[in-house]
Amino acid sequence: MRTHTGRGRGAVGTVLAKPGRVNANTLVVGGTGLIGREVVASLYARGVVPRVLTRNPGRAARLLPGAWLIQGDLRARSSIRAALEGVRDVLLALPRGFEETRAAAWLVDACEAAGVRRLVLISSVRPDRGDSRLRQALRGVLGRRAAGRRLEARARQSGIETVILRPANLYQRDELHRVELVEGRYPQPLGARGVNRVDARDVGLAGARALLGDLAPGVYPIVGPQAWTGAECAALWSAALGRRVRYVGDNIETWARRVTARLPDTSVEALRDHYRELQRGGGRVDAEDLRRCAEALGRAPIPYARYVASAAGRWLSRPTPYLASDSSGAWR
Numbered sequence: 001m002r003t004h005t006g007r008g009r010g011a012v013g014t015v016l017a018k019p020g021r022v023n024a025n026t027l028v029v030g031g032t033g034l035i036g037r038e039v040v041a042s043l044y045a046r047g048v049v050p051r052v053l054t055r056n057p058g059r060a061a062r063l064l065p066g067a068w069l070i071q072g073d074l075r076a077r078s079s080i081r082a083a084l085e086g087v088r089d090v091l092l093a094l095p096r097g098f099e100e101t102r103a104a105a106w107l108v109d110a111c112e113a114a115g116v117r118r119l120v121l122i123s124s125v126r127p128d129r130g131d132s133r134l135r136q137a138l139r140g141v142l143g144r145r146a147a148g149r150r151l152e153a154r155a156r157q158s159g160i161e162t163v164i165l166r167p168a169n170l171y172q173r174d175e176l177h178r179v180e181l182v183e184g185r186y187p188q189p190l191g192a193r194g195v196n197r198v199d200a201r202d203v204g205l206a207g208a209r210a211l212l213g214d215l216a217p218g219v220y221p222i223v224g225p226q227a228w229t230g231a232e233c234a235a236l237w238s239a240a241l242g243r244r245v246r247y248v249g250d251n252i253e254t255w256a257r258r259v260t261a262r263l264p265d266t267s268v269e270a271l272r273d274h275y276r277e278l279q280r281g282g283g284r285v286d287a288e289d290l291r292r293c294a295e296a297l298g299r300a301p302i303p304y305a306r307y308v309a310s311a312a313g314r315w316l317s318r319p320t321p322y323l324a325s326d327s328s329g330a331w332r
Helices: 034-045 055-064 077-083 098-114 133-139 143-156 171-183 199-210 230-241 252-259 265-281 285-295 304-316
Strands: 021-029 050-054 068-073 089-093 116-124 161-167 195-198 217-222
Touching: 021 034, 034 050, 034 089, 034 199, 050 055, 050 252, 055 068, 055 171, 077 098, 089 098, 098 116, 098 195, 116 143, 116 199, 143 161, 161 199, 171 230, 195 199, 199 217, 199 285, 217 285, 230 304, 252 265, 265 285
Parallel strands: 021 050, 021 089, 050 068, 089 116, 116 161, 161 217
Antiparallel strands: none
């Protein structure tokens, strides 16, 4: 075990493993989230150990063995200033929500004041090139989507070299519903218009490449090879699990009640809005989005079928693929 002394207040600085060289100039904010963990994993694969700002070092140490943990809270400006001491490159990956977006704007201000060279923003604004300009404008007037647009604009206007990544709906959101899938139900309310989906590992790869300077400043949609309806996702899981899986997900409120115990209230509310938007307008992308995504990844994106086959194999290889107590409740 190696120990590093952080220069900011509240630095934890304990490296539990040694995947590579510690890069004290690189900070990941939101590193314990689904996308943030994949960013850190991709940095590890390149021999880089980043700083990670976290409110809960114990949890972060379990999720991110080897990271240089800096204890702090993004909502506290003193924490932001301390975490940025000596940092040149920052990646911000946050859950959806107004509070997080406001705190992220403070981070951009602090990055500008600290002389940060590069800012990588994992945006809450999803790729939507396939939608009409009028629909994009109407959806951007109010709500979280507008807050995400304002944050993107603030980052671009900061004078910092900025890379913005806009991920599509993540394949790994299916894993929240592992119990239902194994039981034969696909409840993620994607609707019937077709939603582009992408692997969180691809978002992590793009984030790491952006942090390390492999991407030019700009906006990159991080998307999958095709769009999927809820029923098509269920059919793919049926084939992978070897049992009938039916789509039951159009009722967003039923979905929200089911996951309330599994997710924070702010995440449930943000995802409720996300699914309403997808059901109204879909989420398809075009050839230019795919080209830009391939540029960000340095390769083609991972197909959804490959992810489903791998996840199903992992689950079915366990003696008990899920806990029966997770399976309470009824779908209507």
